[in-house]
Amino acid sequence: MAQAAARGSPVPGLLTAGIAVILLIWAAYALSSAALIPRLPLLALAMLAITAVLAGRGLFIFVPDGWRPDLSLMFKFWSSLFVLAMALCFAIGTWQRWQQL
16 A cells, blocks of 8 residues: 555545545444434444444454465554454443443
8 A cells, every 4th residue: 555655546545535434434323322413324233233344354363364465463463453442342332322222
């Protein structure tokens, strides 16, 4: 990605913007679940899906390096740990507010 950005490719910026939009939507669902903003559609389903996606990505640490040997072990470890922490926050929040969802 850094090499593509250095070559002037728009792909890294577009991917980053796409990820930022997804995280913004997920944050909105978390705030809606906590009743801090108006209720969003499919709230319970969205919270379960977001938790599952984050947990799945967080478990990436256990995937063998064969298909992405360019990723360092430290990157895999810390990014997976961070995403697992996010999944845990979503799971706890969903569990605590389940009756209201």
